[in-house]
Amino acid sequence: MNFSSLPIVLPSPLQHLSSPSFSKNGVNIWVKRDDLIHPDISGNKWRKLKYNLLRAIDEGAKTIITFGGAFSNHLVATASICHELNMRSVGLVRGEIDEKNPTIQFCRSKGMSLLAIPRGQYRDKMSCDNTLQMISAFSHPFVIPEGGTNDDALKGVGEIWEELEKQLDEIDYIFVASGTGGTAAGLLKYCTTAVKVISIPVLKGNFMYDAIMRWNHPEKRDQLICMEGYHFGGYAKSDAVLEQFMDEFQKESSVPLDYVYTGKAMYALMDLIDKNYFPKGVKIVFLHTGGLQGNKGKAYLDEKKK
Ligand SMILES: Cc1ncc(COP(=O)(O)O)c(C=O)c1O
Structure with missing residues (x-):
């Protein structure tokens, strides 16, 4: 079976965030737009x-x-x-x-x-x-x-590297939102350079590093960084700060985010840049893992609560 008849956009586009507010403190950011692979089978x-x-x-x-x-x-x-x-x-x-x-x-x-x-x-x-x-x-x-999340899933995630190799030379960091940790695990398992994988757990608890390393050889451990503290109260929780950030980010970059996963991960990336976490000149790729349909769910729940 091949999937060639599916309306799938691959390789997914790599979008440079060129506005000065994204390149402050000497960093360069690209968004790997896996959200554009397909409207529903995205990210x-x-x-x-x-x-x-x-x-x-x-x-x-x-x-x-x-x-x-x-x-x-x-x-x-x-x-x-x-x-x-x-x-x-x-x-x-x-x-x-x-x-x-x-x-x-x-x-x-x-x-x-x-x-x-x-x-x-x-x-x-x-x-x-x-x-x-x-x-x-x-x-x-x-x-x-x-x-x-299983071995087959990790293998599919690994294909992102084949695309990125053709789109950009030498990446220093890749950023990804984590729920089960499977996507970050696939990125780490199949990377062949010294790139650092930064996982942003979107739920409370400090289990993510171990959850990702369970799928990986111990020699990869120094390439993985889990940044706790950007869950905004827990899974699918959000607040006015996150929502305002997402609105402003979308206006400036034209990249839509979802409030469960990518909104939190992008907030984390911008916060770390503000705090001068990254050395000058680094190349960072933010993996857009999709999930935009979740915003309709939030709108539905907000309406229901009224
Ligand atoms: C849009 C989106 N981004 C990120 C994730 C997190 O992926 P993972 O469970 O592989 O960590 C999910 C979860 O399934 C998701 O739906």
Whole structure:
């Protein structure tokens, strides 16, 4: 199977942030626009799903089953790519399914079957009887873990380096937002230079460094930096400071950000530049991991709260 018929933009563009406010303190920044790969299969989702789906097809799978929260970018991308490939998709959703939620509506519009997993069972979903029964009800299922992180995902992420090598010489730092850490793990695993991978965890806790190193050889440990402290209160939490930053950033760069992942990571990058963290003259690539559909989810929740 090849994906050549998919409307996918590759290599994703590399955009230089040329305005003086981005080049202060002597740094040079480019944004690797993986958000432009496809409107719905964007960012790290294409990278993580590609080899999973090739494996599924190779193994004769008929149904792709995966997991996610009610506003999951991963469910959206899986629903969309399965629709394009004419494959059946099933999303096992954490908690109740709200039919007015735009993410749920999108997944349904792409033909994804959605089943709710009670919150109490979600943590142990891969071993719990209820989930195993749900999965076994489908013929030839292929299960992709939540967030899509596995060896196949890391391999897909690694392809970013092949593109970057042709787009820019010698990068000093690559910046990425981290949830499970899979994207950062793939960048670290497949880099062949001394580039430093800076991961910005978007949730509380200091587990990210170990989560990323679990996928990597110990000799890579000095190339990984996890910057805690930019989670803005935790997963999917935001505040007026972050939202104002995102608005201003978009106006100046024309790069849209999402408030769950890329907004926090870009805020971290700008903050570190302000604090003179980077030596003069360095080249930094910010990996735009997509996720813009999440902003619709936030607008929906904000409206619901009124
Ligand atoms: C838009 C976006 N960026 C970044 C991430 C974090 O990726 P990872 O879980 O590989 O750390 C995710 C999570 O899936 C995401 O949806």
